[in-house]
Amino acid sequence: MFIRLFAFFFAVSLTHAAAEPQRPNILWIFSDDHTRQAIGAYGGRFADLDPTPNIDRIADQGIRFDRAYVGNSICAPARATLLTGKHSHIHGKTGNRGGFDHNQQQFQKILQKHDYQTAMIGKIHLSGKMQGFDYWDVLPGQGSYYQPEFISEAGSEIVEGYVADIITDKAIDWLEHKRDRDKPFMLMVHHKATHRTWMAAPRHVGLYDEVTLPEPDNLFDDYENRGIAAKKQDMTLKSTMRLDTDLKVRSEANKAKGFKRYRDNPYPGGESGAYFRMNDEQRAIWDAAYDPRNQAYFDADLEHGSRQWIRWAYQRYVKDYLRTAHSVDESVGALLDYLAANGLDKNTIVMYSSDQGFYLGEHGWFDKRFMYDESFSTPLLVSWPGVSQSGTVNSDLVQNIDFAETFLDLAGAPIPEAMQGRSLLPLINGERPDDWRDSLYYHYYAYPATHSVRRHEGVFDGRWKLIRFYGPGVPGREQWELFDLKKDPLEMNSIYEEPEHAEQIKRLKSELTALKEQYQVPQD
Template structure:
């Protein structure tokens, strides 16, 4: 073969035409409780504080999904859905209690069998040994913001530092040093933030100190126009939010008492309330320097819990803490994107960002999630697929977390097994909407009674404009209550129109659609466990 022909053959083989057949790498950055309204690219009242410049950059370089939702707005079930591509009643993880069947089919197992290297680093909130990953280090349960432990194949390991930074460092180290660079990869970078109790990194504890955040217009919602569930929840800033653990207001006497309490327990402090006591002296010095003056100011104001003044003060404290944890996640997104660019991986690596559900940042006077109302039903989804997604594009189709597993498989050119219940988003990412794309979504929340925040069980169906919710079971009057919302005329869901005769035809349509979806998804009854009377 002549030198000319050899050179021509080399150019052809290395050209983009041939490169198209190369399997794409996938990086799935995931967070906890990160609401759309706290991401600049999604807009909203917090956009002015610019909390997420790197996520905004990801949206500018990729596609933002405007109507991204979950099937069950609570941590562990959402993550089970992510792995299995199935609704909670099928994958068996209906609430945060109990275990998860790791032996069932999961998308990463399929990727692994088809030549992908798979890695999982960070929070998964599913008890038991991970399967289908070549490499994994996961937080136990909720994990700790400071100096966290990680569960690995070899046992538990402890690290010094801030959790988002450690997850990021481990992820980049795996990309650079631990993977087989001859294989495509799927890397899951899963963060603890923005989960309660919202403890920011040392470098971020002073963020937003000079800002007064705008308040949601329904911060003082009285829940008129909605049913029992909204009235009887236990997730309000006014009543539920804890002064010490949630708002970090502790005087020296309270700190001393808490320290002594942890000393009586075996091992290191753990869980959400133990993070402060896991800090080393340097970390605690930075923390106290930020919070002690704020707390002194709080005590000087003599604010009484349960008052409107308390609601306003706790809103500012809570949401600023929340945004500080979000800032560390945003830092991670920037570091990952910068690494891909410098390492030459950018052109063939898909970067996707999402969260296990949305969250209330004072809307309806609440924090937490669980309800099928928009703030917690919706969740962020932003994806950059070089050469496939149009930079700066937005998609308004109805997508749900049951779709993720099938999407990852489709990206890798793998047919999803029939048992998965979602739809691949690949065509949507390419700017095409199939003519038969879904018009409605199904939702089901199960954790009542016995769970946190006293949110009654409910299921529902939602389209782009109308939403129907059925609250049912224990502690629901007559065993069943319905709510219906016109999201065009009432986007904040302040007034149910279920009994309004003008909407009777739409209510009937959605009841029929609810039954259709239950048939499609093979919904079965999951028995409620009666509340245990501890006084007996």
Template sequence: MKTPFTALLVLLVTFTSINASTAQTGNKKSNRPNILYIMSDDHGYQAVSAYGHQGLNKTPNIDRIAHNGAIFSRAFVTNSLCAPSRAVMLTGKHSFVNGKVDNVQKFNWDQESFPKLLRKNGYQTALIGKIHLDGLPQGFDYSAVLPGQGDYYNPDFIVNGEKKQIHGYVTEITTDLALDWLKNRDMDKPFCLLYHQKAPHREWLPAPKYYKQYTKMKFREPETLFDDYSGRGTAAKTAEMNILKNMNWSGDSKIYPEIMSALGIEETTNWGIRAFNNNLGRMDDAQRTAWDAVYRPIAEEFEKKYPSMDHEELMHWRYERYMQDYLASIASVDEGVGQVLDYLEENGLEDNTIVVYTSDQGFYLGEHGWFDKRFMYEESLRTPLVMSYPKEIKPGTKIDAMVQNIDFAPTFLDYAGVDIPKDMQGESFRKVVGGENPEWRDAVYYTYYEYPSIHMVKRHYGVRTDRYKLIHFYYDIDEWELYDLEKDPHEMKNVYDDPEYAEVQKNMHGRLTEIRKKYGDSDANDQRFLHAYLEAIKK
């Protein structure tokens, strides 16, 4: 029998334990996990230091998530393009199902999404930063989003439907808005925050404290920088995303238009000089003075060297300029991640918050001589993904399972205890990351539709398994490519017509037919979206 003192002690311990749990969750009425989904734009997995790529940048704060939880080695997108990728993430459905197949078609916000379902089930929801989907975001108690691509300096934000300009650097502003929302949210509810950075999207304008540092740095070049595409077909040979030939001199490499004119250099696209003037035109006097103090000497030094530079030297120079600004932009993203992680730790929220860091797709960092994305080739298809949730994910977990961005929606709903709609095509990877080894997919499906357009990457679809990849390029060509990823990880040689791979080719065609049927895709879909796209770009 308990004495009065013992009973009182038990009550005190129980009360203290409940209070401690409440402080950690930030969620007095429920122990459901909070969700912090961090997405950057065009952040290649090669530029996350947790993946071990030497000679590029360091991302210590993104790495914190990986060290405290899991890192995914085979996370893929279903469509490597900004707006379609985000639509897939929200809906858990392939592009040809949710309707957002390219950057031109409208997105239907009226359809179901995981933020809507979380909100209906007691979560407080917010979307802050870049979404790149037209229309007022639905499913959020609070939204502060960039219109379209957004701007790096003194950007406009649409805050709950009202447009206003905010002075400063976009990555820092987005982080500040996210922290302000976290500090002023309803503490009685679990939260779901989508914290989306514009960076490192083109044209890669870094913050002063980082461009002063990174413009002095050199980076290791990829071994395929001078790829001549001889081992592949028409699509690789005709794509317009070569660093030397297709990158803008002014907008991307930051060569001042008057210096271009003096050297007789013509811009590669009609937006290059316009982008340069618009981007720098948003700066106030102090910002522009600081920028010119660093970038004008670089351009002037280039002006002296250019007449004697051959094509190889120009490629080396342009690669360095690209990496300096691209990686400096990521440095601010990583800094913001650290600030938000610090907030979670300082407020006892770390243990009960699922934290995800990813990008909307992969990106070429000079591999095959390219920048940008779009292709089903590995650097574009694969995206960084790290995730922590101390209650279920062990520190240092490594995941080799093939996950895709269609899986985020069902995974978050699973953790929140919300029923997953039957028409969502993704699968929850909660058990995968929790170490339960469930039966999991052994192939992923990919589609790309935006052609003819910038970069001129042909329309294609395909299937990737653990070892092989089969791609069909269609519309104005009809070509197939097959890669053995074990023997040829850089995808330099198409073995589709190689007799030694005849059986593999046959099997991969079978896998492609199966997976298209599974997800409900068809040639009729391809033609329907092609017609809609061609009509849209006429207007």
């Protein structure tokens, strides 16, 4: 009798266990400044180069979000938003300078309480000791492409090699040797690339040598029909790019000057000394690639700032950018292959994104910061085998304030009311809630600062974009721009002053006010 009862209850327990869904692992891969126009899955002018075959695998197996955006297009604030699910004015990180309050609520702390293992490896750009991670091993500040320093609970170490390879090795080592295999995990793999100064791995310095990259249609934008902000920024290829560290033109005099500068501090906090962090083998490969290119540049005797020079600078800059992106793509491939080889792919949701978009010559620019689409947008690709439908394209308005809530929802953990975004899980499941948002709020604060982009805020509804530039450096301390992206996708002509758009402007200003109230935005 006892044996029959035991068998009965054991069978029932197995039935309940089998019915209870297994919580997914989460692999979040994040890059720096990797704009979606440089990702093959998004098409665009580089698609024929097939620049990101492994990142594209995520899109092929899952969902490509075509309207993913950020709330503040600059590195540290975007990462603080990722952790907190809040806009900059709430989490306190409005620019790259200053500290970050690690004591505040963050999604990974909640995951820990719900029996998830949490790990963070790579670039986080938030000073101070990480919290809520069972394991963390991060780059200080911007980090370095070569021989990077890493900081962990155990202290700091300088690791020989190329940063993307080291981050990948550390991530796989954690998966293989350091995690508890009886618990689900949330692993964040954060790359330094594709951040300035775009230093490629030795094996990639020859990529695209025989290619002439297509130029954007507005490479020679003259900023007519826009306000002071577009005209007075300091982020052009023509005037802002540094010939030595950005464009890698290093004469013997430049090399000598640079070596003297970094001789006493070979591992500076910044990255402009990256060339001098290379070992002899790495530098030999680098010089073999760049010295002939630079000699050709000197022989051409281009007039600095001329159209011909800008075209040359564009080719040099974007090729270097795409070369660093290639190392990120290889890392994604290695991680996907590891999941498959170890039976983890079936219950691991893989997500790829960047802290914001970036200009690859559009408007004659590099960098980010503006609410114009190239920097306002960000790539977002999601694959969840058995749940997300392969090759799906989503066009709903999503924002980086949604990421933290999505991680919590995936783990079955509660989402705090103080978080300001929404879980993307319904969209991943192919279900659009009836009350999904129909507009987004944006706010950039860091002026005066690097690149001299004026402070601005704005609202975007998927077609119409209204931007308010305000404060120091703006005549009358306020200017407005309005764009209809259906008719003007390159955002070349502000139509704010055209009388026929008065009702549209009134509607968007009302929406902007409502969003500021919803997100508790203080006065300027």
